[in-house]
Amino acid sequence: MNASALARSGRMGAERAARGSGTRGAARAGLAARGVIYLLVGALALQIAFGDNKTRQADRQGALAEIAGRPFGSVLLWALGIGLVGMALWRLSEVVFGSVGPDGRKAKKRLMALARCAFYSFVAYSVLAFAAGSGDGGGSSDEQSRDVTARVLELPAGRWIVALAGAGIVVGGIWIGGRALLRKYRDKLRLGQMSPRVRRMVDVTGVAGGVARGLVFAAAGGFAVRAAVDYEPDRAKGLDDTLRSFAETSAGPGLLACVAAGLVLFGVFSFAMARWRKV
Secondary structure: OOHHHHHHHHHHHHHHHHOOHHHHHHHHHHHHHHHHHHHHHHHHHHHHHOOOOOOOOOOHHHHHHHHHOOOOHHHHHHHHHHHHHHHHHHHHHHHHHOOOOOOOOOHHHHHHHHHHHHHHHHHHHHHHHHHHOOOOOOOOHHHHHHHHHHHHHOOOOHHHHHHHHHHHHHHHHHHHHHHHHOOHHHHHEOHHHOOHHHHHHHHHHHHHHHHHHHHHHHHHHHHHHHHHHHOOHHHOOOHHHHHHHHHOOOOOHHHHHHHHHHHHHHHHHHHHHHHHEOO
């Protein structure tokens, strides 16, 4: 066997290993961990919508604090952090070897996987630091948004950078919601393994959850654009303030309750993805 054949055989072997049971397990653990976070954030937002728990943050930090206050909370936090490490490793394997699907090896897909890998690496680190007692879960999402916005606005062309980033988040939110409405997630699921009843449940959670998630992203991006236009970092909002802003519209707390319920459904949908997603 010549050197080229050996190299090709080595690459194929590495790719098979990357798509093996270990990677599948890491992906499913990561999706389940994501589901836990969205369930808790949605539940906290529902409590806020109905006038309870107004001091608790409806974001990742609030979700981690909620877990920490439960029996065996420390164990659950470590499990959640390890699951998110699995998510980051799965996305890293997609960067290196490509994702499932006919266009999984394209540069666009790899770049998206790289961005997700970086994001989940940060989230995993913040959760594990919180579990170890040496971190605050990444801090309040509102404080993070204001601090980052303030630092960027001080840069040359900072207003343009913040405005473009905010516009990108708005577009991303619309893209997320649009794909959910079109049920694009079905391409990634093993639908043949589901009963008709389960498929209906997945569609309800996938569409409603995806639309709610996209709406939150789009709203947060809109606040970032407004912060850039007004040159006021405090206009930027994290997840908690963005969710609370829905209650300040003419629709009142009812809109926040609907969005919060959608986030809970997205958490349930993440569990379905953990069970039936193609990896």
